[in-house]
Amino acid sequence: MTDADLTAITNSMKTNGSVKVIDISSNREFTTTCIKNSLQEILTTNRVIEYFGLSKLSLETEDILPLFDLFGRFPFPEDQVEHHLAELKKKTAIEEKNKKLKQQKKPEEPVPQLDNIE
Numbered sequence: 001m002t003d004a005d006l007t008a009i010t011n012s013m014k015t016n017g018s019v020k021v022i023d024i025s026s027n028r029e030f031t032t033t034c035i036k037n038s039l040q041e042i043l044t045t046n047r048v049i050e051y052f053g054l055s056k057l058s059l060e061t062e063d064i065l066p067l068f069d070l071f072g073r074f075p076f077p078e079d080q081v082e083h084h085l086a087e088l089k090k091k092t093a094i095e096e097k098n099k100k101l102k103q104q105k106k107p108e109e110p111v112p113q114l115d116n117i118e
Contacts, residue, residue, distance in 0.1 A: 001024070001027050001030070002030070003029070003031055006035070006038050007034065007038065009022075010037075010041050010042055013049075014046060015046075016046065020048055020050040021050065021051045021053070022049060022051070023052075024054065025054060027057065028057075032057075032058070032059060035054075035059065036063055036066070039067050040066070040070060043070035043071065076117045084117060087114055088114055088116075090112070091114055094109050
């Protein structure tokens with residue numbers, strides 16, 4: 001496969017909501033610049049990808065580090081901010097209550113999993 005092939009795959013992945021795995025390992029024809037640009041484009045628009053296979057591509061640490069900032073980042077809907085902040089307060093209250101329960105050796109309440117918003 002060539003850079004042109006990877007660019008075509010990238011364009012398809014921007015709107016594809018069913019493919020969860022991309023493995024481009026061992027494709028020595030790709031340039032580092034094309035790989036970085038393609039992955040950045042996919043990660044900024046597609047949120048269903050669960051696995052990227054990148055082995056044996058001769059990538060350096062400095063090539064990959066900028067991509068880590070894109071994982072899991074998406075705009076938080078403004079209309080849900082107040083509700084989310086209220087849920088975070090509830091979570092904090094449960095965590096504080098659990099500290100006391102733990103000291104008393106009583107069963108703790110389950111703590112909801114919530115993402116922090118920036």
